[in-house]
Amino acid sequence: MLEKRLTTHKLIIGLVLTLLSLTMFVPIVNILAKSLSDPAKVHLLQGYEIWPRGFSFVNYEVVLSNPIIGRALANSLFITIAGTCFSIFFTTMAAYVLTRKNLVFKTPLMIFLIIIMIFEPGIVQEYLVVKDMHLLDNLWVMVLYRLINVYYLILMMRFIEEIPDALTEAAKIDGAGHMTLFVRIVLPLARVPLLTIGMFYAVAKWNEFFKSSIFLSSQENTVLQVLLRQFVVEQDSLALVGAVDVIKNSNIAQLDFGSLKAATIIIAIVPILMLYPIILKYYTKGVMDGGVKE
Numbered sequence: 001m002l003e004k005r006l007t008t009h010k011l012i013i014g015l016v017l018t019l020l021s022l023t024m025f026v027p028i029v030n031i032l033a034k035s036l037s038d039p040a041k042v043h044l045l046q047g048y049e050i051w052p053r054g055f056s057f058v059n060y061e062v063v064l065s066n067p068i069i070g071r072a073l074a075n076s077l078f079i080t081i082a083g084t085c086f087s088i089f090f091t092t093m094a095a096y097v098l099t100r101k102n103l104v105f106k107t108p109l110m111i112f113l114i115i116i117m118i119f120e121p122g123i124v125q126e127y128l129v130v131k132d133m134h135l136l137d138n139l140w141v142m143v144l145y146r147l148i149n150v151y152y153l154i155l156m157m158r159f160i161e162e163i164p165d166a167l168t169e170a171a172k173i174d175g176a177g178h179m180t181l182f183v184r185i186v187l188p189l190a191r192v193p194l195l196t197i198g199m200f201y202a203v204a205k206w207n208e209f210f211k212s213s214i215f216l217s218s219q220e221n222t223v224l225q226v227l228l229r230q231f232v233v234e235q236d237s238l239a240l241v242g243a244v245d246v247i248k249n250s251n252i253a254q255l256d257f258g259s260l261k262a263a264t265i266i267i268a269i270v271p272i273l274m275l276y277p278i279i280l281k282y283y284t285k286g287v288m289d290g291g292v293k294e
Contacts, residue, residue: 034262035059042256059263068219075139076206076224083143083205088198091148092190095156096182117150130215141215152197159193160186195279206272228268
């Protein structure tokens with residue numbers, strides 16, 4: 001077997017991809033280095049250094065010791081997990097229904113969905129709807145908010161249409177109904193697109209802060225992204241450590257503000273970054289693995 005030779009074309013592509021990866025990887029590692037540096041030595045970090053000066057977990061101890069942070073993190077996890085599961089299920093179910101050949105009013109329904117995707121309602125109208133549904137300051141409002149993304153729905157429809165008719169016809173001969181077809185055939189074969197769309201939904205749910213800041217008003221129901229914006233963007237350190245903690249513990253007041261921000265950012269991005277290694281391993285597997293050959 002002939003060995004593959006490294007061509008100039010492949011070398012250029014590899015270098016470009018490496019440089020692009022570094023532009024994303026180095027800033028994240030730099031933030032991590034700031035968060036782990038000793039507060040007394042963090043000022044020695046210059047530019048995009050990736051190795052911490054000294055070593056200390058004090059920034060994480062301060063951030064995680066605040067009960068508000070723990071509550072906000074739990075709320076964000078609940079919204080992300082529950083919202084992603086509901087969105088995946090209903091998106092796939094809607095895609096299955098819209099791909100049925102004998103569906104009545106299929107074209108008007110698709111036109112209506114396209115209009116919804118293009119013309120989004122205003123924030124005032126959304127707020128009034130949420131208020132009338134008595135979901136203000138309720139975590140379920142963010143779970144149900146934009147439950148189905150029309151663009152992801154169309155992607156799922158395109159995949160379901162590629163499922164061989166032989167599979168569904170054979171199941172119908174055996175007496176399978178629509179629910180059996182959906183659960184026993186469509187969902188198992190849609191593993192890769194489900195994971196892909198699910199990742200998109202999870203990232204959107206996790207990073208949503210604007211609507212969360214409007215619909216969730218109480219401190220008990222706040223989410224991590226809202227606190228992160230208050231602390232990092234608005235420079236409100238009391239939102240993170242609390243005025244009482246600053247007064248009681250003088251060491252908190254002596255901490256480096258930039259290091260605290262770095263630790264908060266790391267806490268906010270690590271949970272969502274953990275999804276990528278889990279999901280990417282399925283991309284190399286065949287979409288129709290286990291199907292029939294025609």
